[in-house]
Each structure stands twice: as C-alpha cells, then as structure tokens.
Amino acid sequence: MRAKLLNDSFFRLQTIFNHLVDNDRSTRILINMIDNLHDDSLSELLKAVSDTTRRSLLTKLCQQGTCRVTDLAQYYDMSLNAVSKHIKILEKAGLVTRKTIGRTHWIDADLDQVSVMENWFYELKSIWELRLDKLNDILKNGDNEND
Secondary structure: OHHHHHHHHHHHHHHHHHHHHOOHHHHHHHHHHHHOOOOHHHHHHHHHHOOHHHHHHHHHHHHHOOEEHHHHHOOOOOOHHHHHHHHHHHHHOOOEEEEEEOOEEEEEEOHHHHHHHHHHHHHHHHHHHHHHHHHHHHHHHOOHHHO
C-alpha cells in the first residue's frame, strides 16, 4: 500500500514537473524526434555502432584509410567470413563503402551518415537542456506564470 502511494506521488510530481518545464520549442523537437522514430537509417546506424567489433573496424578504417578485408581481418580473433559479415552491417548502415577490384574487396569509411545520428542526439540533448533551463528559472524566480 505504501509503495503504491509513493509511486502515485512520484507520478504526480513527474507530471507537474513535465507540465512546468515543457514549452513549445521542446514540444516541437519531441514531435520531430517522434516523426523520425521509424527512420530506418537511424536504426541501421545505431545497430551498426552497437557492436564493439564494428566500432573497432570503423575506427581502423578512419585511422588507416582504405583497406582490404583481409588486412582488416588480421586484427581480430575471428574468421574472415565473420569480419566480412560485420563489414556488411556497416555497409548497410552507409558507414563504409566497398569497391571490388578483381577478387580483392577494398573497404573505406564513409561518415556522411553520422550526421543522422548527430542530429538525433542533438535534438534529444536540446529537449533536456530546455527543460533544465526552465526548471532552473522556476527554482530561481518561482512559477510566476501560473500565479
């Protein structure tokens, strides 16, 4: 019973907080984020960079430039086929490009798609900054708007 009362009180406080600190700009940003929630490119990017091996492959490509798949595979304790599968996921996300010359596959980093992720994180950060700024104003000045 006490836990339910505490949970209800927390929910009410959270609702009041949300009401006080939300404003039109954060609402617009949130609506834009929700509209882009089903953006497959963002999902593919987040999936691609969620794995440490893929992040490592991407880092090596950025540091060393264009590499053969076989050259990249030597850094990992896994089969060439496994490294190739990781590269295919990075390709699908648009983070690397593959150029085939004869039987040799050359892989290069292509970070143009990173802006999609940057924009999403920027919008997410913006919402919290706006809310925290508003909360700071309320704590300093009181909520004069609702008096």
